[in-house]
Amino acid sequence: MQPSNPPPPTSSIDQRIVASLRSVLSEGIHSLHEPCFHGNEQTYVQDCILSTFVSSVGAYVDRFEQELSTYTGAKRAIATVNGTAALQVALKLAGVQAGDEVLVPTLTFIATANAVNYLGATPHFVDSEAQTLGLDPAALRAWLEHIAEASGDGFRNRVTGSRLRAIVPMHVFGNPCDLDGLQAIARDYRLVLVEDAAESLGSFYHDCHTGTFGKLGTLSFNGNKIITTGGGGAILTNDDDLADQAKHLTTTAKRPHRWEYLHDDIGYNYRMPNLNAALGCAQLEQLPMFLDSKRRLTDRYQEAFGKLIESGTVRLLREPTGCFSNYWLQAIILEERHEHKLESILISTNDAGLMTRPSWSLMHQLPPYQGCPHAPLPVAESLARRIINLPSSAGLV
């Protein structure tokens, strides 16, 4: 395909962004993210149906879990019905109880906060780092120095009186956040670190896979993720006991018996069906190819947006030094002086058939979470006015 002519420097930002995208992407409509099924998907799913084991027990679930464990380096992986379910169970296993507060970014998808809420705990929203878009350890430490006080064997929020129990970083768009800084805070404030790695399968922080730094981590395989199982997720942990508990809790807490139905806890119907795991096994085989493709796309966008970047109009989200991003969802970030152009850029690009999207609404601004405690959130609030996600499918280049 012949790239479009470069836009004249006097055209509007809208036009220049549309032209930059068109110089990378072929004609026609491009969604934000489409899955690619060019491997063994049909074969494995057909085999799964032939086996009659399509539900919560089956060879593909076991295989998918084993391959996730091998790929991520986590000792154990437990497949679940989706990423939200994985995070809810991981938080429960981390000891989060009703009445606790859990530190989560305000710049995240609502699942992060919902998983906290489902346990009767309260999300306590904290700020993000401009470069990584993930939780900012410096801002968090300053905030905790202000509001946390030692209580029993941990810390509590001196304003609400609630126990501060856990911290849940989310690797935004697959970009690893500052785990070293967050691990230090977790240690100092006796917080359990649970990583929401829903978006970051294939992303590494200093040679270790995201989701393996905390006590537990979670993945998502929703239809828009780098690999998909239709709907699905997984819990990662290096602790065999927690892994066994995770499997127990996600399978209605039923104790193994030849025929008896003994449930020793209130568990969940959260196991991934074998049919979905079959799709996942085929997708996981193609992950290296998807990662290559997404990296190439980032480079192409870097080139295409070169002038807009050089002129300080936008920057392209790139992985931090020493990290490897899966580049799941490509993003440009408008410089502050252009933030008032966000809406018109979204309209122009979407009208041109190039699907773009702003940041999620910030959690502390959503009706159901407006009353929750939060730190000052100047960076997240600014980023939310400036982030634009770009078409990111692995099949684009």
Place this chain on the structure above:
Amino acid sequence: MQPSNPPPPTSSIDQRIVASLRSVLSEGIHSLHEPCFHGNEQTYVQDCILSTFVSSVGAYVDRFEQELSTYTGAKRAIATVNGTAALQVALKLAGVQAGDEVLVPTLTFIATANAVNYLGATPHFVDSEAQTLGLDPAALRAWLEHIAEASGDGFRNRVTGSRLRAIVPMHVFGNPCDLDGLQAIARDYRLVLVEDAAESLGSFYHDCHTGTFGKLGTLSFNGNKIITTGGGGAILTNDDDLADQAKHLTTTAKRPHRWEYLHDDIGYNYRMPNLNAALGCAQLEQLPMFLDSKRRLTDRYQEAFGKLIESGTVRLLREPTGCFSNYWLQAIILEERHEHKLESILISTNDAGLMTRPSWSLMHQLPPYQGCPHAPLPVAESLARRIINLPSSAGLV
């Protein structure tokens, strides 16, 4: 296949039951329930993958919902990730709040109680009827006369002080329970009726489909059900507003917008993936055939167990007069004087490769629910010592 010789009348009950089963079933091992995939499963699932819409949006989800609505006669059907999720959301929409009590049978699968618990409400266990195995309206009315007192616009438990909010009958093994009696109680005590029809797709009470009598009803398509989507469920309702809310709550309560992420409530990631709905569409086409097959199997068991039935040793669960059962899971019920033989019958049949299973452990006897309020439960306690489920797959005869 040549049926086995009839057992001599002097042999043990164990041997006679094994022989009766063998006279119906072919040689080899028979599980309790296996799905049958002899229709368009491969075609639809392949088509779904080719479409790339495998996740929470897609044509098969819409079609599956439409076909469920048509089949059950419910105005609307909303597909969910499983039956437990469907019941949780149905109860939420029925107005169940934290601190409420919900009347549920003790003789049920744990999902019925768990769905109540997830909302912060308490299951209040009530007794079953010997003939239908479902909630007993007479016993329930007597119990409510004893413990319910009018309070505000409803009734509360005079012992605990909690509001009595809803009643959740479950149609055990597909056998319709006495909905007329329960509807009258719901009316008299201002309880919302929500039917757990997880096991009774294809079962009708007086010409209307189970799950359509209450304000909301729920279905399950787990791997062991009469039709399966791998994992899945559905909410049924005749109320468009409740249906819209159900769809909203099961899709993270996100308001429709071209690109914005505005969630106006704490919803759930409970939508059925399109991949699973594709399987469901193929399965639903075969439901009439499965129903025929299961009815034939009941008749065959009736004949095979004839002498044991005539001698008052066991009875076979049969649909109540005026009802149509899907005969999802076949069951014999030992007469009381033989209940001490339950364990040895389970061992003998399972050792012979004929999978049988006792009743679920009763909810009020399970560790997580031992502290919950309950009525006297003599019938359920007796039934739990005497129920034996038999191999029930649609493909058996």
